[in-house]
Amino acid sequence: MSADPNCIFCKIVAGQIPSKKVFEDEELLAFHDIHPIAPVHFLIIPKLHIPSMAQLAPEHERLMGKIMMLAPKLAFEQGCLPYPEGGFRLLCNTGTGGGQEVHHLHVHVMGGPRPWKRG
Numbered sequence: 001m002s003a004d005p006n007c008i009f010c011k012i013v014a015g016q017i018p019s020k021k022v023f024e025d026e027e028l029l030a031f032h033d034i035h036p037i038a039p040v041h042f043l044i045i046p047k048l049h050i051p052s053m054a055q056l057a058p059e060h061e062r063l064m065g066k067i068m069m070l071a072p073k074l075a076f077e078q079g080c081l082p083y084p085e086g087g088f089r090l091l092c093n094t095g096t097g098g099g100q101e102v103h104h105l106h107v108h109v110m111g112g113p114r115p116w117k118r119g
């Protein structure tokens, strides 16, 4: 799956839509959610256009592992409070029934002092 010209996150990867970047390497991009629901709220995405977790294939295993390893590092760098009193929440909405609105795989990383807007 290469870039989808109609995908908003592919456009962010391509620099056609601006984002507040948290992290970037050759495979992944992390940027602040435009409508944060917690004091810390950013998204980690693969640069590759994978629509959702429903399309994951064996060749994506290393990439998904990399996202999971990156999440705590960036979460604490971005201001999530230390474990165990603090911490963070990961969320990966999958499919319309799962609450997914942008169909380019992304993991929400949320944290920081409560109360949050939701959850």
Ligand code: AMP
Pocket: 008, 017, 019, 031, 032, 033, 034, 035, 036, 092, 093, 099, 100, 101, 102, 103
């Ligand atoms: P969902 O697909 O429901 O898991 O969530 C998509 C998320 O992407 C929402 O939290 C939106 O606020 C966020 N979002 C949509 N467009 C942008 C954008 N241009 N920059 C940053 N975040 C965005």
Ligand code: ZN
Pocket: 003, 004, 007, 008, 009, 010, 011, 048, 049, 050, 103, 104
């Ligand atoms: Zn995309």
